[in-house]
Amino acid sequence: xxxxxxxxxxxxxxxxxxxxxxxxxxxxxxxxxxxxxxxxxxxxxxxxxxxxxxxxxxxxxxxxxxxxxxxxxxxxxxxxxxxxxxxxxxxxxxxxxxxxxxxxxxxxxxxxxxxxxxxxxxxxxxxxxxxxxxxxxxxxxxxxxxxxxxxxxxxxxxxxxxxxxxxxxxxxxxxxxxxxxxxxxxxxxxxxxxxxxxxxxxxxxxxxxxxxxxxxxxxxxxxxxxxxxxxxxxxxxxxxxxxxxxxxxxxxxxxxxxxxxxxxxxxxxxxxxxxxxxxxxxxxxxxxxxxxxxxxxxxxxxxxxxxxxxxxxxxxxxxxxxxxxxxxxxxxxxxxxxxxxxxxxxxxxx
Amino acid sequence: xxxxxxxxxxxxxxxxxxxxxxxxxxxxxxxxxxxxxxxxxxxxxxxxxxxxxxxxxxxxxxxxxxxxxxxxxxxxxxxxxxxxxxxxxxxxxxxxxxxxxxxxxxxxxxxxxxxxxxxxxxxxxxxxxxxxxxxxxxxxxxxxxxxxxxxxxxxxxxxxxxxxxxxxxxxxxxxxxxxxxxxxxxxxxxxxxxxxxxxxxxxxxxxxxxxxxxxxxxxxxxxxxxxxxxxxxxxxxxxxxxxxxxxxxxxxxxxxxxxxxxxxxxxxxxxxxxxxxxxxxxxxxxxxxxxxxxxxxxxxxxxxxxxxxxxxxxxxxxxxxxxxxxxxxxxxxxxxxxxxxxxxxxxxxxxxxxxxxxxxxxxxxxxxxxxxxxxxxxxxxxxxxxxxxxxxxxxxxxxxxxxxxxxxxxxxxxxxxxxxxxxxxxxxxxxxxxxxxxxxxxxxxxxxxxxxxxxxxxxxxxxxxxxxxxxxxxxxxxxxxxxxxxxxxxxxxxxxxxxxxxxxxxxxxxxxxxxxxxxxxxxxxxxxxxxxxxxxxxxxxxxxxxxxxxxxxxxxxxxxxxxxxxxxxxxxxxxxxxxxxxxxxxxxxx
Ligand SMILES: Cc1cc2nc3c(=O)[nH]c(=O)nc-3n(C[C@H](O)[C@H](O)[C@H](O)COP(=O)(O)OP(=O)(O)OC[C@H]3O[C@@H](n4cnc5c(N)ncnc54)[C@H](O)[C@@H]3O)c2cc1C
Ligand SMILES: Cc1ncc(C[n+]2csc(CCOP(=O)(O)OP(=O)(O)O)c2C)c(N)n1
Ligand code: SF4
Ligand code: SF4
Ligand code: SF4
Ligand SMILES: [Mg+2]
Numbered sequence: 001x002x003x004x005x006x007x008x009x010x011x012x013x014x015x016x017x018x019x020x021x022x023x024x025x026x027x028x029x030x031x032x033x034x035x036x037x038x039x040x041x042x043x044x045x046x047x048x049x050x051x052x053x054x055x056x057x058x059x060x061x062x063x064x065x066x067x068x069x070x071x072x073x074x075x076x077x078x079x080x081x082x083x084x085x086x087x088x089x090x091x092x093x094x095x096x097x098x099x100x101x102x103x104x105x106x107x108x109x110x111x112x113x114x115x116x117x118x119x120x121x122x123x124x125x126x127x128x129x130x131x132x133x134x135x136x137x138x139x140x141x142x143x144x145x146x147x148x149x150x151x152x153x154x155x156x157x158x159x160x161x162x163x164x165x166x167x168x169x170x171x172x173x174x175x176x177x178x179x180x181x182x183x184x185x186x187x188x189x190x191x192x193x194x195x196x197x198x199x200x201x202x203x204x205x206x207x208x209x210x211x212x213x214x215x216x217x218x219x220x221x222x223x224x225x226x227x228x229x230x231x232x233x234x235x236x237x238x239x240x241x242x243x244x245x246x247x248x249x250x251x252x253x254x255x256x257x258x259x260x261x262x263x264x265x266x267x268x269x270x271x272x273x274x275x276x277x278x279x280x281x282x283x284x285x286x287x288x289x290x291x292x293x294x295x296x297x298x299x300x301x302x303x304x305x306x307x308x309x310x311x312x313x314x315x316x317x318x319x320x321x322x323x324x325x326x327x328x329x330x331x332x333x334x335x336x337x338x339x340x341x342x343x344x345x346x347x348x349x350x
Numbered sequence: 351x352x353x354x355x356x357x358x359x360x361x362x363x364x365x366x367x368x369x370x371x372x373x374x375x376x377x378x379x380x381x382x383x384x385x386x387x388x389x390x391x392x393x394x395x396x397x398x399x400x401x402x403x404x405x406x407x408x409x410x411x412x413x414x415x416x417x418x419x420x421x422x423x424x425x426x427x428x429x430x431x432x433x434x435x436x437x438x439x440x441x442x443x444x445x446x447x448x449x450x451x452x453x454x455x456x457x458x459x460x461x462x463x464x465x466x467x468x469x470x471x472x473x474x475x476x477x478x479x480x481x482x483x484x485x486x487x488x489x490x491x492x493x494x495x496x497x498x499x500x501x502x503x504x505x506x507x508x509x510x511x512x513x514x515x516x517x518x519x520x521x522x523x524x525x526x527x528x529x530x531x532x533x534x535x536x537x538x539x540x541x542x543x544x545x546x547x548x549x550x551x552x553x554x555x556x557x558x559x560x561x562x563x564x565x566x567x568x569x570x571x572x573x574x575x576x577x578x579x580x581x582x583x584x585x586x587x588x589x590x591x592x593x594x595x596x597x598x599x600x601x602x603x604x605x606x607x608x609x610x611x612x613x614x615x616x617x618x619x620x621x622x623x624x625x626x627x628x629x630x631x632x633x634x635x636x637x638x639x640x641x642x643x644x645x646x647x648x649x650x651x652x653x654x655x656x657x658x659x660x661x662x663x664x665x666x667x668x669x670x671x672x673x674x675x676x677x678x679x680x681x682x683x684x685x686x687x688x689x690x691x692x693x694x695x696x697x698x699x700x701x702x703x704x705x706x707x708x709x710x711x712x713x714x715x716x717x718x719x720x721x722x723x724x725x726x727x728x729x730x731x732x733x734x735x736x737x738x739x740x741x742x743x744x745x746x747x748x749x750x751x752x753x754x755x756x757x758x759x760x761x762x763x764x765x766x767x768x769x770x771x772x773x774x775x776x777x778x779x780x781x782x783x784x785x786x787x788x789x790x791x792x793x794x795x796x797x798x799x800x801x802x803x804x805x806x807x808x809x810x811x812x813x814x815x816x817x818x819x820x821x822x823x824x825x826x827x828x829x830x831x832x833x834x835x836x837x838x839x840x841x842x843x844x845x846x847x848x849x850x851x852x853x854x855x856x857x858x859x860x861x862x863x864x865x866x867x868x869x870x871x872x873x874x875x876x877x878x879x880x881x882x883x884x885x886x887x888x889x890x891x892x893x894x895x896x897x898x899x900x901x902x903x904x905x906x907x908x909x910x911x912x913x914x915x916x917x918x919x920x921x922x923x924x925x926x927x928x929x930x931x932x933x934x935x936x937x938x939x940x
Binding site for chain 2: 001002007008010011012029030033034035036037039040042043189190216218222231234
């Protein structure tokens with residue numbers, strides 16, 4: 001058993017704009033089961049942050065409890081981190097984000113952590129459009145506690161040792177849309193080509209960006225009777241289309257076959273180019289997104305890709321009109337402007 | 351690309367960079383693991399089987415394996431493969447009971463070996479255990495060839511040489527020493543079943559410059575001078591010595607001069623320092639002994655006053671390279687540079703010479719007066735005469751001579767049994783899983799970060815006084831262990847089974863050096879351009895699987911794989927396994 005990843009790296013690893021290699025965004029060696037989908041998502045997060053040239057100390061990664069919530073130890077070893085209690089990651093992010101708006105907040109959760117114990121917190125953080133990326137590593141079970149069905153398990157799906165699930169499943173993308181999330185996507189741990197640009201786009205979006213990533217639990221829920229297995233997901237996913245993420249200041253150079261494409265400029269100046277595969281979905285329209293989710297559910301397929309994006313999103317800080325300077329940088333003089341100001345305020349209220 | 355055929359032994363052989371680069375294909379990682387396990391005798395025997403002279407080579411080998419070592423591609427320095435060999439030799443027990451038994455009843459075939467250098471000795475070692483009667487002829491007083499006459503004792507102590515030469519001579523070989531063979535015809539007339547010519551490249555090259563005739567008394571050919579030192583005909587040299595040449599012979603000449611009375615010893619070489627043929631460590635050893643190297647100095651004339659050598663004049667040059675990398679040396683100043691000298695050693699190269707081989711024996715010679723020798727069988731155009739070592743294709747080194755010897759022995763054995771010498775026997779290979787438990791391997795898969803350890807040297811005051819004092823002390827046991835741990839076990843192969851793969855990406859994500867990709871197939875050129883990490887090293891193969899269910903293939907760039915086993919540890923279905931690949935070149939009679 002290896003307790004450490006060897007120090008040596010490929011000699012020609014590309015450097016990003018900051019002069020860092022991908023290795024500078026790695027964490028410690030994973031202790032998850034071999035083949036767990038969560039590790040692949042960690043790998044995509046590492047790559048996304050590297051390729052976006054984010055300074056590691058500008059990211060805070062927060063999580064709840066679960067195998068999925070353990071993953072922040074395995075990526076972004078030089079970033080801020082907070083491993084909170086079960087289902088409570090959203091409230092901790094809310095506090096942190098309000099105190100310091102300058103960081104990029106990356107919340108990592110599981111389907112149990114989000115759709116069971118954390119459902120209330122999830123609903124409210126989406127509703128408030130907190131500026132964060134919320135990644136659910138969705139395996140349809142409680143991996144850490146030995147694979148009990150979770151609230152995202154499909155009706156009829158059975159885990160390795162379990163009976164077919166008798167309850168209906170919570171669709172986290174649908175819930176997020178309903179609650180007011182402004183960026184909603186679904187992907188698959190085993191499809192980096194799709195997941196990577198989605199993570200980058202989510203990180204550049206201002207507002208609540210959720211990616212529901214189906215991530216097979218190889219140990220408890222990767223059997224043929226499960227709808228969250230590698231094989232089932234590969235066979236049943238249907239992508240909304242492909243997207244290209246183009247960072248700020250870079251020109252769009254990729255050349256694609258003609259088709260319907262649409263460019264979206266994101267808040268930080270980077271842009272997204274969407275190539276739609278499914279003409280019936282309009283990802284700028286919430287009703288269309290909800291309908292597409294329902295249609296795919298009815299037809300037994302899994303809709304992946306970018307499902308909804310609100311280009312006019314106003315995040316919690318904007319809504320609250322908080323100061324541009326992060327609250328944690330305000331000193332006593334800023335916070336207690338003195339008697340004269342108080343008199344003025346009182347006068348204005350008379 | 352087509353799926354890789356890992357059943358072809360050459361595929362995994364190439365992954366074991368050191369073994370592949372070793373002319374005799376010594377199973378390097380196998381013996382390094384044995385050293386780490388303190389099984390020195392076993393480690394020695396793995397070497398002895400392949401390279402015949404582990405103690406000698408552990409001190410003197412040209413080490414083509416080291417620049418090839420994978421470690422160079424992920425960090426600065428290779429594993430000290432050569433010096434680990436010496437650790438095995440220094441710490442082994444008595445091995446006599448492990449040597450092959452020599453049949454008392456001979457097979458009736460008689461073989462003559464001309465020259466008793468490493469090439470001939472290897473032939474003897476391989477054929478004597480098969481019952482061949484062997485006669486060795488050499489003009490020196492003892493066996494070893496240039497290992498005895500040329501390699502100075504401060505690099506190779508005589509007892510180490512004697513021990514390993516004698517393992518062979520004690521196999522019931524008949525030796526005729528102190529005899530110059532001056533006619534191959536005469537040897538052939540003794541109706542041997544086969545004759546092996548291992549006479550080396552015994553003639554030193556000289557420079558015929560103005561003034562040479564008058565300076566003659568103080569000008570020597572490097573290799574002649576070294577052997578006369580070795581055989582104690584020469585016991586001193588002047589205080590100021592110029593050594594001309596930039597190869598290993600020049601390094602041995604200058605270092606020997608320092609021990610024979612030379613105080614101001616200089617090496618003067620035409621080429622730039624970087625282009626010198628000497629191995630980097632030999633240059634470093636010379637520098638350590640206070641010997642300056644004057645590069646870019648072309649020797650022009652001997653300066654003689656009153657019939658006595660005063661020194662030499664050199665022209666200072668600069669190297670210019672054209673687009674193809676061809677070098678020209680361009681003079682950069684008017685006038686010549688004078689250097690004083692009491693003696694001059696010319697170490698500018700050696701060549702073959704076969705005055706003793708009659709030209710009517712059916713042995714064809716080419717326009718450079720070299721015999722036509724088959725590169726695989728070492729047979730000449732006279733079917734009973736074989737060549738090997740420096741005599742076959744010009745001066746090389748000990749390990750090449752050994753490799754030739756093994757192959758020539760295979761040929762001689764086939765030839766004497768009436769079989770086709772061109773049908774080479776395949777190598778012996780085994781491939782065995784190293785899995786001991788879920789995440790347990792029977793090899794130490796952790797990758798050590800340690801930098802290469804330095805071999806300690808005896809103090810200069812001591813070594814410069816006596817040419818017989820060995821300079822290198824060798825690794826002690828604990829340093830040897832630490833150095834052995836640096837080996838990446840490149841023979842423990844990553845074996846992929848596409849039928850088990852569920853394409854979960856775990857191996858891609860964990861691989862520290864981004865060796866593994868899953869992608870759609872394409873031509874090699876195309877694939878190399880779109881893997882997880884750049885794959886520009888064309889000499890390193892891509893390992894390609896058959897199509898996977900998603901119609902992609904697994905592509906592994908072997909280039910910087912650390913053989914750490916993490917891919918196999920992270921694979922949920924054991925589609926990856928770590929399997930030890932042992933490759934042994936077939937030897938005569940096997
Ligand atoms: C100064 C010097 C230093 C070297 N250092 C190294 C080193 O550190 N490491 C390394 O790997 N290699 C080294 N080499 C090269 C190495 O010694 C040779 O490549 C190797 O010994 C060749 O082996 P061989 O069996 O072909 O012939 P040799 O070792 O040359 O043996 C040939 C033998 O045949 C004898 N012989 C020749 N003609 C006749 C004849 N007509 N009758 C009878 N006997 C004859 C010779 O005297 C000699 O004993 C060095 C060479 C020189 C010159
Ligand atoms: C308050 C509380 N209740 C219950 C638990 C037990 N528990 C630990 S992890 C977990 C479920 C995790 O499921 P999920 O979030 O899907 O993570 P996974 O392991 O599947 O990635 C539960 C119920 C706990 N740790 N804390
Ligand atoms: S139990 Fe399941 S979710 Fe947890 S690490 Fe193992 S495979 Fe991953
Ligand atoms: S690391 Fe070890 S096995 Fe690999 S090339 Fe170097 S010495 Fe040989
Ligand atoms: S053994 Fe596997 S994980 Fe380790 S470097 Fe090689 S391919 Fe990568
Ligand atoms: Mg889960």
